[in-house]
Amino acid sequence: MTRWVLALALLAVGCDDGGGSASPEPDAETRPDMMRRVIVDMAAPDAAPMDDAALADAGPADEGVAVDRGPVSACSDGLDNDRDGRVDFPDDPGCVDAADDDEADPVPRPQCADGLDNDEDGERDLADPDCTGPGDPSESGMNPVTVCHNQLDDDGDGLIDFPFDPGCFAAGHNSEADPSPRPACANGEDDDQNGVADFPADPGCQGAGDEEEAPVDPAPACANGEDDDGSGATDWPDDLGCDGAGDASEVSPCGPGAFVIDLNRHLEANAAYDGDLTGAPANLVASCGGGAGGERVFSYEVREPLDRLVFNTRHPETEAPVVLALRDRCGGADVQCDRGLADDPGVAITLENPPLGRLFVIVDTGSRQQVGRFRLTVDAVRPPACRDGADNDGDGQVDLADPGCTESEDPDEADPDEPPVCANDLDDDGDGRVDWPADPDCVAAGGPEEAPPCGLDIPFVRVGQAGGDFPVGPVQGPGAAAARCEAALGAETVIVLTLSEPSDVDFQVLTPEGAPAQVTLHARQACEDPMSEIGCRTQARLMDNLTLRDLDRGTWYLFAEQGLVAPRAPLVARVVVRSNLGECNDELDNDFDGLVDRDDPGCENGRDPSERDPGMPTECSDGIDNDGNGQIDYPDDAGCEAAGDLFETPPCQGEFFGDVCVVFLSAQCVGGSARQICLDNGGGEVITFAEFQAVVAAGWVRPDASYHTMAVTEYAQCDGGFGNVGIPGWGQFNLFQCGENVNYCNRAVMCVTR
Incomplete structure (x- = not known):
């Protein structure tokens, strides 16, 4: 057996295949x-x-x-099963381990979902504007400016771009409009029941527009409990390289190895950041300098609506010139940039109405010869209480609906003891409309009157600090507010302009086609008072704007006289407001010396851009009666515009002529009231005709080649009191101003002290 x-x-050993002598096909793969x-x-x-x-x-x-x-697994059988030239684990990338029974290589993830910056433009995956979604195969492109990558709040919800706006599921998306219902990562619910809800807290959310919070395995770099980039900070929110817990990379937004300082966190415990640029790493260069040495980089999160945000290194603790740059992306372009000088090393950057989100502040070396310590402060100016969207006094009413608010710029919502006119349930002006908002003459519930803002019976348009274009309906008939520079008799419309900041204003009226309209323009400080006129432009000079310089905060009245015959179509009033807000008129103590604006020795006048104090006290802050008039320093001495004014008495440009000293003579064409121009330039007064004759007789004013006479023709409308036509040497037919007669080309304005 x-x-x-x-x-x-x-x-059995002697049998080849048990089925005959047929050879296998040449290309047949031998089975294991x-x-x-x-x-x-x-x-x-x-x-x-x-x-x-x-x-x-x-x-x-x-x-x-x-x-x-x-059976032997494909990843340990000694065969190249997927014919890619690589055999078994660990050589074949399709093998997870030796027991893996499939050598097929994994399908590569799309570039817009692979966690890499494939085109090396500083933006990764869905944050790259060339990516319209996670399935987009390529990051390469021209980095288009899309709605979700333009740094604008296009849908007005206070949130900007990917990953923060729920309407954006990628930076390449072209709409910020929020879907309905809101996406899972912005609906306020913990959809995946992991204990955290929405972007940026949920690791399953790549942005607020992500449509699912599904758990991610493995956890993304910003939620894996590890310091992936070796920065010393782990995961969101501690690692500033993370936009949210679902971010796939902790790498610093300023590049590998670049350390970013959390300025918000530092300022929670400190009034300022005191740093040193000595030995600082040099990775970035700003648009206005910074190649001289290293820099410190800060991240600052704007978490609430602000009117203004000021980053300031202008402090005594700043020892050497610095470059200060502001960016919305660390590797992007500068939003603003400024650099200090050897004798003024610090600088400040102001951002008006900053958007919510992250900003990067770069303090860089400004000089190779001087490198040292610096101090950085942040002044976040919140909107006034009557414009901040909050119920500050807890009475259930917010902003303009609060009886404590007289206007949007009111800083206090506290209600008065007696209900104001616009919240007293009475029709005080008998127009059939009661209180705010039913009565259009009430600008807020705390408004003091239901009557129109101007006592003159003329139509009006309210305009704020932003200015703009406004329709002006046709009016006709006799006027109620005649200008002083032209005897125009037609009906007017008044623009009631309320400024919240010191500003220059250009006023023009256009036809429906956009051409300047032939109307008379003038402006007043008090609507009913012709003596308060501050500017005037005649119909003949229709191509010129009515320019009003240095208007202070408050309400001003701009009149457009349309003529005796009403225009056939509505006109357009164009009001362009240019804020003059600076350190010497912003109501802030910018240099932290306890003194504000004109009271600060660093301010020579209200338009001085810096409160930084001089090395030595000026005459208007030295405690001495320098001009011997019995008055000392600002504000007691009338010769001082501000505490930093250099002299208590405006210096003479020439000598005394009779009883006057010439303190200002305009060297170029300037608009506005001559009286105001003199106040703004040395605090002098407009010269009288008789005084001007004395100046001419003294030989200080001489004719030039364009004028062959020293004769001065009296300006008839001045009634012998002020002014003349064609003062020799200052331009043909330029009109010397009569007190408040304005907006001629004021090259001949002369200001004196008596």
Whole structure:
């Protein structure tokens, strides 16, 4: 029996395929279960042989051939199963481990979802404006300015761009409009029940526009509990390289290895950041300088609506010139940039109405010769209480609806003891409309009157600090507010302009086609008082704006006289407001010396851009009666415009002529009231005609080649009191101003002290 079994076994060894002599096809891949390997007998020499019965039970077997122990995995079978030139684990990238039964390489993730900055433009995946969604195969492109990557709040919800706006599911998306219902990562709910809700807290959210909070495995770099970039900070929100917990990279937004200081966190415990640029790393260069040495980089989060944000290094603690730059992306372009000088090393940057979100502040070395310490402060100016969207006094009313608010710029919502006219449930002006907002003459619930803002019976348009274009309906008939520079008799419309900041204003009226209209323009400080006129422009000079310089905070009245015959179509009033807000008129203590604006020795006048104090006190802040008039310093001495004014008495440009000293003579064409011009330039007064004759007689004013006479023709409208036409040497037919007669080309304005 044993011999027959062995014979059968040997016969089996001699068979190739058990099915004939046909050869395999040349390109057929040999199957693993058809392979046989000769195995050397490694059994111990004294191993007990199997008896015949045991051998019979084991079935047929070849001597020296391994027993089949089941299928071998594709990643450990010695074959290139996917024909990519690489065999088994770990050489084949398709193999996870040796037990993996599939060598096929994984399908590569789209570039817009692979966690890499494939085009090396500083933006990764959905944050790249070339990506319209996670399935987009390429990040390469021109980085278009899309709605979700333009740094604008296009839908007016206070949120800007990807990843912060719920309407943006990628930076390349072209609409910020929020979907309905809101996406899972911005709906206020913990959709995946992981204990955190929405962007930026949920690791499943790549942005507020992400439509699912589904858990991610493995966890993204910004939620994996590890300091992936070695910055010393781990995950969101501690690592500033993370926009949210779902961010795939902790790498600093300013580049690998660049350390970013959390300025918000530092200022929670400190009034300022005191740093040193000595030995600082040099990775960035600003648009206005910074190549002289290293820099410190800060991140600042704007978390609430602000009117103004000021980053300031103008402090005594700033020892050497610095470059100060502001960016919305660390590797992007500068939003603003300024640099200090050797004698004024600090600078300040002001951002009006900053958007919510992250800003990067770069303090860089401004000079190779001087490198040292600096101080950085932040002044976040919140909107006034009556414009901040909050119920500050807890009475259930907000902003203009609060009886404590007289206007939007009112800083206090506290209600008065007696209900104001615009919140007393009475029709005080008998026009059939009661209180705010029903009565259009009430600008707020706390408004003091329901009557129109101007006592003159003329139509009006309210305009704020932003200015703009406003329709002016046709009016006709006799006028009620005649200008002083022109005897125009037609009906007027008044623009009631309320300024919240010191400003220059240009006023023009246009036809529906956009051409200047032939109307008389003038302006007053008090609507009913013609003596308060501050500017005037005649119809003949229709191509010129009515320019009003240095208007203070408050309400001003701009009149457009349309003529005796009403225009056939509505006109357009264009009001362009240019804020003059600076450190010496912003009502802030910018240099932290306890003194504000004109009271600060660093301010020579209200338009001085800096409160930084001079090395030595000026005459208007030295405690001495320098001009011997019994008055000392600002504000007591009338010769001082501000505490930093250099002189208590405006210096003479020439000598005394009779009883007057010339303190100002305009060197170029300037608009506005001559009286105001003199007040703004040395605090003098407009010269009288008789005084001007004395100046001419003294030889200080001489004719030039364009004028062959020293004769001065009296300006008839001045009634012999002020002014003349064609003062020699200052331009043909320029009109010397009569007190408040304004907006001629004032090259001949002369100001004196008496």
